[in-house]
Amino acid sequence: xxxxxxxxxxxxxxxxxxxxxxxxxxxxxxxxxxxxxxxxxxxxxxxxxxxxxxxxxxxxxxxxxxxxxxxxxxxxxxxxxxxxxxxxxxxxxxxxxxxxxxxxxxxxxxxxxxxxxxxxxxxxxxxxxxxxxxxxxxxxxxxxxxxxxxxxxxxxxxxxxxxxxxxxxxxxxxxxxxxxxxxxxxxxxxxxxxxxxxxxxxxxxxxxxxxxxxxxxxxxxxxxxxxxxxxxxxxxxxxxxxxxxxxxxxxxxxxxxxxxxxxxxxxxxxxxxxxxx
Amino acid sequence: xxxxxxxxxxxxxxxxxxxxxxxxxxxxxxxxxxxxxxxxxxxxxxxxxxxxxxxxxxxxxxxxxxxxxxxxxxxxxxxxxxxxxxxxxxxxxxxxxxxxxxxxxxxxxxxxxx
Numbered sequence: 001x002x003x004x005x006x007x008x009x010x011x012x013x014x015x016x017x018x019x020x021x022x023x024x025x026x027x028x029x030x031x032x033x034x035x036x037x038x039x040x041x042x043x044x045x046x047x048x049x050x051x052x053x054x055x056x057x058x059x060x061x062x063x064x065x066x067x068x069x070x071x072x073x074x075x076x077x078x079x080x081x082x083x084x085x086x087x088x089x090x091x092x093x094x095x096x097x098x099x100x101x102x103x104x105x106x107x108x109x110x111x112x113x114x115x116x117x118x119x120x121x122x123x124x125x126x127x128x129x130x131x132x133x134x135x136x137x138x139x140x141x142x143x144x145x146x147x148x149x150x151x152x153x154x155x156x157x158x159x160x161x162x163x164x165x166x167x168x169x170x171x172x173x174x175x176x177x178x179x180x181x182x183x184x185x186x187x188x189x190x191x192x193x194x195x196x197x198x199x200x201x202x203x204x205x206x207x208x209x210x211x212x213x214x215x216x217x218x219x220x221x222x223x224x225x226x227x228x229x230x231x232x233x234x235x236x237x238x239x240x241x242x243x244x245x246x247x248x249x250x251x252x253x254x255x256x257x258x259x260x261x262x263x264x265x266x267x268x269x270x271x272x273x274x275x276x277x
Numbered sequence: 278x279x280x281x282x283x284x285x286x287x288x289x290x291x292x293x294x295x296x297x298x299x300x301x302x303x304x305x306x307x308x309x310x311x312x313x314x315x316x317x318x319x320x321x322x323x324x325x326x327x328x329x330x331x332x333x334x335x336x337x338x339x340x341x342x343x344x345x346x347x348x349x350x351x352x353x354x355x356x357x358x359x360x361x362x363x364x365x366x367x368x369x370x371x372x373x374x375x376x377x378x379x380x381x382x383x384x385x386x387x388x389x390x391x
Binding site: 071 | 279289308313386
C-alpha cells in the first residue's frame with residue numbers, strides 16, 4: 001500500500017543513476033538505523049515517566065513529546081550537515097504537476113554548469129524520463145522513483161546522495177514529486193525551498209495549499225508568456241501567497257522565452273553567497 | 278492525503294518508545310494535531326487503527342488533542358486566533374508574523390502497563 005495515499009501496491013522506492021542499472025530501495029525505512037561509532041549517544045530516554053497513583057498499580061504515563069516527523073527531521077538534519085560540510089547548495093523544487101519545473105531546470109543547469117558542478121535528484125512516481133532529459137545536458141542526475149508514494153523524504157534523498165556523491169561546492173537541485181500537499185511536510189535538509197506556480201493554475205492556489213506556500217522561501221511564477229491567454233492575475237496570486245507566508249519572495253519568469261530567468265539566476269547566486277557556500 | 282504515512286510513523290515511534298521504556302501493553306496514546314499542521318485530524322484518527330493492525334498498538338485507545346491555530350501580530354504585539362493559515366490580525370489586518378500554535382504534530386504521551 002502506498003505509504004502516503006493508501007493506494008496501490010507496496011511502496012518500494014528506487015534510485016537510479018541516469019545511464020546506470022537501477023537499485024531497488026527496500027521501502028521506506030523509517031527507523032534509519034545508524035551506528036553510534038562517532039561517540040554520540042542517542043538515548044533520549046531521560047526518565048520522563050510520571051507515575052500517577054490514581055492510574056493504579058503497574059500503570060504509568062510515558063511522556064513522549066516527540067514530533068511525528070521526528071525521524072525524517074533527524075535525517076534531514078544529517079543531509080543539511082552533509083551539504084554544509086561539502087559546501088553544497090541544495091534547492092528543493094516543489095510544485096503541482098506540469099508547472100514547468102523540468103524546463104526551468106534545463107535552463108538553469110545550462111546557465112550554471114560552467115560555474116559550478118551541477119547535480120539533480122529527480123523525484124517521480126515512475127520512469128527515468130526527467131533524469132534522462134536532464135542528463136543530456138552533461139550533468140549527473142539520479143532518479144528516485146517513489147512507486148506510488150507522492151513525496152520525497154529525507155531518507156530517500158540521503159540514499160540518493162550516496163549514489164550521486166556531489167563534488168564540493170556543487171549546486172544540487174531536487175525536483176520533488178509534483179504535488180502541493182505531502183512534500184510540504186517533509187524537510188529534506190535543503191538549503192532553500194522553491195515553489196513553482198504557473199499561470200495556467202488557479203490564482204487561489206496559495207489559499208488551497210497553504211502548508212506548501214508557507215514552507216517555501218521563493219515562489220517562481222512561471223509561464224508568464226501565457227498571461228495574455230489566461231485568466232490569472234499575478235498580483236492576486238502573490239497577495240494570497242503573501243498572506244499565507246509574509247516572508248515569501250516572488251519572481252515572475254517564463255522558462256520557455258527566458259523572460260525573468262536572469263533574476264532567478266541572480267537569486268540563486270545571492271542565496272549561495274548568503275549561505276556561505 | 279498523507280495521513281497514512283503519518284499513522285505508520287506514529288505506530289513505529291510508539292512501539293519503539295514502549296520498548297525503550299520496557300513497557301507492557303499500551304492502553305492509550307495521546308496525539309496532538311494542530312489545525313494548521315496540514316494534517317486532517319479526522320483522517321488521521323480514521324487510518325490509525327489500520328496502521329496499528331498486527332502491532333502492539335492494535336488495542337490501544339487513541340486520544341486526539343486538536344490544537345487551534347494562534348498567530349502573533351508583529352504590529353499590535355498580540356496573539357490572535359487563526360482559523361486558516363492566512364488569517365490576519367483582526368485589529369490591523371497584518372499577516373501573522375509567527376504562528377504560536379496550530380502546527381503541532383506529535384505524540385504527547387502513552388499510558389502503559391508494566
